[in-house]
Amino acid sequence: EIVLTQSPATLSLSPGERATLSCRASQSVSSYLAWYQQKPGQAPRLLIYDASNRATGIPARFSGSGSGTDFTLTISSLEPEDFAVYYCQQRSNWPTITFGQGTRLEIK
């Protein structure tokens, strides 16, 4: 089973700052990686698919990059509504699906 390791576990930043979240896979997942945002009491929301494509309605400040085993989610300038937990998810070895353990983005 492919394991996804996210870092850091918690990231403390201020609105307006740039956020960089990392997701590392235990083996190559090609570009078959997604990022989700989850706010308290809500279901996750798809942000990025295929490593770098924004889902419908996702603001341009969110961007994804990477391939193989190392991936990054970047939020260029944090808005107050961006403070949440972010998960990466792979589906390289379809249909087995795994999620990372999450990165909590909190207000500093």
Place this chain on the structure above:
Amino acid sequence: QVTLRESGPALVKPTQTLTLTCTFSGFSLSTSGMCVSWIRQPPGKALEWLALIDWDDDKYYSTSLKTRLTISKDTSKNQVVLTMTNMDPVDTATYYCARAAIFGGTHYFDYWGQGTLVTVSS
């Protein structure tokens, strides 16, 4: 408009079988490429994928839980049902159903239900 809604018991006893129903609208599970999945999240913890059923009635399960899970669909009712046997307190979690649709060349979860909290306790 795509919606999904989970339903089932809020409380189950240890060793009992859990049955959850996902009722969806706005898409058909008979459409090529469409899938519905179950994903759970223990309180304060990460997401865990459980099972998936596709438009062709193929079924896939988490390796660690496959002996306890059964997923099925009723296309005419727009429902997907998950059963999990031999429930244990560690199975306490919010259970989500989600649609998996093709983005690019693969499937990702683009619509989710609001989740249903299941507590396992005697």
